[in-house]
Amino acid sequence: MWSASKDHSRAQRVFAPFFLAFCFIGWCASCAKDKVDISASPNCPDTLSFNNVVLPLIQENCSACHSSGNGTGYTFTNHGNIAASADAILGSMRGEGYQLMPQGGPALHDTIIQKVECWIFQGKLNN
Ligand code: HEC
Numbered sequence: 001m002w003s004a005s006k007d008h009s010r011a012q013r014v015f016a017p018f019f020l021a022f023c024f025i026g027w028c029a030s031c032a033k034d035k036v037d038i039s040a041s042p043n044c045p046d047t048l049s050f051n052n053v054v055l056p057l058i059q060e061n062c063s064a065c066h067s068s069g070n071g072t073g074y075t076f077t078n079h080g081n082i083a084a085s086a087d088a089i090l091g092s093m094r095g096e097g098y099q100l101m102p103q104g105g106p107a108l109h110d111t112i113i114q115k116v117e118c119w120i121f122q123g124k125l126n127n
Contacts, residue, residue, distance in 0.1 A: 044118035049127050050079055054119045057112055058082060058089070061102055079126040086120050 048054060058066075058076050066076045076082050082089065092101035093113045100107060107113075119125070 042114065042117045042121045044121055047122060047125070047127070048115055048119040050082075050119060050125055051127065053115055054082065055079075057115065061108060061112075062089075065103065083124040083126070086116075086124055090116050090120060 055078075062076050066072055066074050068075055068077075074085055074088070076085065076089070088098055089101075090113070092098035093108055093116060094100075095107060102108070
């Protein structure tokens with residue numbers, strides 16, 4: 001049906017408004033999704049610095065219990081051991097697939113978690 005040019009133009013006239021409506025709905029849905037589900041497409045305008053952003057936030061929120069394993073099995077002190085556990089770190093911050101961290105909660109603010117997500121998304125740079 002789409003290959004016949006007569007049908008084609010008729011179909012275009014009939015379906016164009018629906019097509020535009022669907023685009024609009026899709027556009028609205030994608031906006032709403034960005035706000036709720038940061039895993040869908042991380043919003044990372046800048047290149048995150050490991051040394052200035054990620055390491056300090058780990059030190060502030062996690063090092064009390066993870067500076068030398070402390071019996072937890074996880075040591076977060078430098079780029080090497082943080083990058084190696086990056087997925088576990090992000091998962092635990094979200095409480096997805098891992099125990100929620102910091103242990104006992106509350107979960108860190110989304111803006112902090114998003115920084116870790118962006119750093120991973122950008123290739124776990126040592127910068
Ligand atoms: C108050 C102490 C404490 C703080 C703060 C803390 N953790 Fe933990 N964490 C633990 C303990 C204890 C365990 C081991 C729990 C167990 O094995 O039952 C653990 C386990 C983990 C695990 C493994 C969880 C699993 O399900 O296998 C990860 C990953 C982790 N922590 C990441 C983090 C990150 C990232 C932070 C900072 C946002 C953090 N932790 C802050 C105490 C803490």
